[in-house]
Amino acid sequence: MTYEESSIALNAAVMQLSPAELPQFLKEHAEDQPKRPFTDYMRQKFREKRISQQNVFLAADLSERYGYKLISGEKPTKKRDVILRICLAAKFQPEEVQSALLLYGMTPLCARFPRDCAFLVAFCNRIYDIHDVDALLRENNLAPCLITEVSSVTSVQGVKERNQYSDT
DSSP states (O other): OOHHHHHHHHHHHHTTOOGGGHHHHHHHTGGGSOSSHHHHHHHHHHHHHTOOHHHHHHHTTOOHHHHHHHHHTSSOOOOHHHHHHHHHHTTOOHHHHHHHHHHHTOOOOOTTSHHHHHHHHHHHTTOOOHHHHHHHHHHTTOOOSSOOOGGGOOSHHHHHHHHHHOOO
């Protein structure tokens, strides 16, 4: 059973609980509650897609050491772009990206925000190469997700977003 399938089954069971039944349910399903949900989810997705973490980190333009520490939770980040770069490199579908962001404790992509909209377009159109995504972002005067010269970002909002989303 996949992570999503087990989550759906658990959610369905919880929807039938009364508040008094909650403690017993939690006790019975303690082993179903992942200790590291993001780590478990990402590793399962990599296995399902038959891709190595090493190849994902290389495609995401992240050092292997940093990537492994990030996935394991040893070295957390507040930079959403780092997670998005991993999702691009792993060729995630839009719903998988949203799950990864939520499990990491970050806000999911929202089409109301221009930069998020560009990322959604990239994922929906299977544009997974990080350089192609950066080109899409730049073409729309949005901050790229790779470290680049600030002069390449033409809008003030893009510079602010670049500072908020870059990985260093």
